[in-house]
Amino acid sequence: MIYADNAGTTKMSKAAIDTMFRLVNDTWGNASSLYSVGQTSKEVLEQAREDIANLIGAEPKEIIFTSGGSEADNQAILTAARIGASKGKKHIISSAFEHHAVLHTLERLKDDGFEITLLDVHEDGLVRPEELENAIREDTCLVTIMYANNEIGTVQPISKLGEICKKHDVLFHTDAVQAIGHIPVNVNDDNIDMLSASAHKFHGPKGVGFLYVKKGIRVTNLINGGAQEKGRRAGTENVPGIAAMAVALKEAVKCLSKTIEDVSKKRDRLIEGLSKIDHSALNGDAIQRLPGNVNFCFEGIEGESLILLLDDKGIMASSGSACTSGSLDPSHVLLAIGRVHDVAHGSLRLTINEETTNEDVDEIISKVAEEVAYLRSFSPIWRDLVAGKKEFIL
Amino acid sequence: MALYSEKVMDHFRNPRNVGVIEDADGIGEVGNAKCGDIMKMYLKIDNDIISDVKFETFGCGSAIASSSMATELIKGKPISEAMELTNKAVAEALDGLPDYKMHCSVLAEEAIKSALDDYHSKQGK
Numbered sequence A: 001m002i003y004a005d006n007a008g009t010t011k012m013s014k015a016a017i018d019t020m021f022r023l024v025n026d027t028w029g030n031a032s033s034l035y036s037v038g039q040t041s042k043e044v045l046e047q048a049r050e051d052i053a054n055l056i057g058a059e060p061k062e063i064i065f066t067s068g069g070s071e072a073d074n075q076a077i078l079t080a081a082r083i084g085a086s087k088g089k090k091h092i093i094s095s096a097f098e099h100h101a102v103l104h105t106l107e108r109l110k111d112d113g114f115e116i117t118l119l120d121v122h123e124d125g126l127v128r129p130e131e132l133e134n135a136i137r138e139d140t141c142l143v144t145i146m147y148a149n150n151e152i153g154t155v156q157p158i159s160k161l162g163e164i165c166k167k168h169d170v171l172f173h174t175d176a177v178q179a180i181g182h183i184p185v186n187v188n189d190d191n192i193d194m195l196s197a198s199a200h201k202f203h204g205p206k207g208v209g210f211l212y213v214k215k216g217i218r219v220t221n222l223i224n225g226g227a228q229e230k231g232r233r234a235g236t237e238n239v240p241g242i243a244a245m246a247v248a249l250k251e252a253v254k255c256l257s258k259t260i261e262d263v264s265k266k267r268d269r270l271i272e273g274l275s276k277i278d279h280s281a282l283n284g285d286a287i288q289r290l291p292g293n294v295n296f297c298f299e300g301i302e303g304e305s306l307i308l309l310l311d312d313k314g315i316m317a318s319s320g321s322a323c324t325s326g327s328l329d330p331s332h333v334l335l336a337i338g339r340v341h342d343v344a345h346g347s348l349r350l351t352i353n354e355e356t357t358n359e360d361v362d363e364i365i366s367k368v369a370e371e372v373a374y375l376r377s378f379s380p381i382w383r384d385l386v387a388g389k390k391e392f393i394l
Numbered sequence B: 001m002a003l004y005s006e007k008v009m010d011h012f013r014n015p016r017n018v019g020v021i022e023d024a025d026g027i028g029e030v031g032n033a034k035c036g037d038i039m040k041m042y043l044k045i046d047n048d049i050i051s052d053v054k055f056e057t058f059g060c061g062s063a064i065a066s067s068s069m070a071t072e073l074i075k076g077k078p079i080s081e082a083m084e085l086t087n088k089a090v091a092e093a094l095d096g097l098p099d100y101k102m103h104c105s106v107l108a109e110e111a112i113k114s115a116l117d118d119y120h121s122k123q124g125k
């Protein structure tokens, strides 16, 4: 079996599993309790906070633990919206291909009178800093642009974007769910005011994440109740999950430069191999992209069938076709980079990691080529393309 | 639970009657690439009986399975019976489809009707 859907989720690392097991057994106290079992939990919790803060250049009190990336995105955006509204600023800038945790939250803010500008991400899947600068207005209260895209893996010029926001005194949030643990992220170097992360994308557990909020920013809490997380997020803390997240992130960051070098090489081998398939195209910039992300469109076929056939061959991947999203439209990300519906339906996302071998890569290339050829063999679109009745797009 | 029934997966993995009939008596094509599904049906008709049927499909697993099952349901049958084929019959023969995939069975029904219409209009000429 070859697992190539690490952008979907990752397998927990052994160290993270061991930590979680150990803590579930030994450190089950409520971190808010005064007696010793509770206080041990509290210590573990605060150690995790400190470790995570250190890994991204933050202070421990700037880290709020959440249930994952979606919650962190929601909280960051609503925090900025509330601050903005109190000053009469109700304009937010984002990009067209954000995760739905961001886009749907912004959509809801429209009902409260917010105006949203979505920056173009161009054919290469990259935001242009000058376009951000031009879009900033007197009443802009937030810029929220993802660090790296979850489908096509393009990495945004975050520190430049952060610099522009700083210059114009606008809050800057980034959804770094796909970036953290995969490429270097530092909130100071990148001028980031708020950042979202999710443990299950870097070999930690699901249902755990964090939000970084720079000190001095008044946080709006989404979940009201007890005084956990300094009143910024109520609910008895998931101490084993949080500690496992910290362990997973520490591990990922420790060998980061080696992993990046190694995984990027395999990524490029995969891109090169798949490029040999006729009428295919890589989605997103080839260089400004996550080390493990490969995303292709193949003309004349539909992505869901390709995923199912690859699964039969032991390869797990994903697609942005409509049929995998449960709607009639293919992925908003592929449409945002200008792929027309016809080819966007034929997309394949392969997200590899440090465990993927060169043999795995070669196996993926040969199986994808085989299955694409098979699906094309009875595709009426492919027949028309080959017969010259329709023009090839790719 | 798996996304699809065993029957759907069987027809998806081993689609029946895939291909083209070069001298078809009726051809029907429905759907569009924009929505991600296109089905093309080719019919050979002798004495009002569907003696052969082939299909080509661009689409998801359930679209391929629905086309395959639809061809099985009409092969060797009189035209009058094929005209009665409903999308529900296709879906039921596949042991059901997820709700949001029911349109695939509708497409299969439409593809067959369209091919039969083509046959009839050619006959009329």
Ligand SMILES: Cc1ncc(COP(=O)(O)O)c(C=O)c1O
Binding pocket: A007, A008, A067, A068, A069, A070, A071, A073, A099, A101, A146, A148, A149, A150, A175, A177, A178, A198, A199, A207, A208, A209
């Ligand atoms: C870019 C991005 N943001 C947010 C999320 C949501 O994270 P979670 O599943 O932890 O809520 C994901 C994961 O699917 C993601 O890829």
